[in-house]
Amino acid sequence: MLLALLLGLCLLAGCGGKEEPREPESTTLTMDEIVNYTGLDGDISALEEDALIDYLLANVEEAYERVYEMRGPLGAKVPGDTTDLPDEADCRDVLLETVFGETIIRYTIAPSGAIYEYFPDDDTWGLIYVPGAVG
Numbered sequence: 775m776l777l778a779l780l781l782g783l784c785l786l787a788g789c790g791g792k793e794e795p796r797e798p799e800s801t802t803l804t805m806d807e808i809v810n811y812t813g814l815d816g817d818i819s820a821l822e823e824d825a826l827i828d829y830l831l832a833n834v835e836e837a838y839e840r841v842y843e844m845r846g847p848l849g850a851k852v853p854g855d856t857t858d859l860p861d862e863a864d865c866r867d868v869l870l871e872t873v874f875g876e877t878i879i880r881y882t883i884a885p886s887g888a889i890y891e892y893f894p895d896d897d898t899w900g901l902i903y904v905p906g907a908v909g
Contacts, residue, residue, distance in 0.1 A: 819864060819885040823852040830868050830881055833903045834889055837881065840870055848878055857882040859890065859899055 821829060827850040831838045840848045848870040855867040862884035870879040880892040887905035892898075 818883055818887050819866065821866075826852055826866060826883060827868060829887075830883060830889060834881070834891075837870060837879070840879070846872075848872060857890075857899075859884070862886065862888060862890075865890065 818826070818829065831841060831850065837850070841850055849872075851869045851871055853867055853869060857865045857867055859865060859882070865882035865884045868881045868883060869877045870881075871877050880894075881902075882890050882892070882899065884890070887903075888901060889903035890899040891902050893900060
């Protein structure tokens with residue numbers, strides 16, 4: 775805890791010579807913004823848990839609304855699981871859960887930045903976000 779506090783103070787003071795990640799410029803993160811926001815070179819698989827959740831919420835409006843705007847909001851969680859899809863391997867799962875830990879929606883984020891939603895009724899994954907695609 776003390777180490778985290780000291781690290782936080784050091785970052786605020788500009789220690790270490792590393793530029794702080796900046797906030798996204800819009801609600802949709804492009805690969806360039808991912809680099810600026812996370813310090814990563816467009817590699818989604820290396821995002822920290824909180825940044826992975828931010829990426830999901832910035833790019834999937836329904837997920838954002840369920841976490842921040844609905845009454846009795848859901849919580850987002852990165853359980854550490856990965857999913858292999860036919861065209862994408864090592865996708866990282868993000869769950870939206872109730873306060874009781876019941877998973878309501880399961881997403882997986884590919885290293886490419888593509889986001890998929892799991893549909894349990896027919897046991898399929900649907901592509902819901904493609905980086906760089908124009909809405």
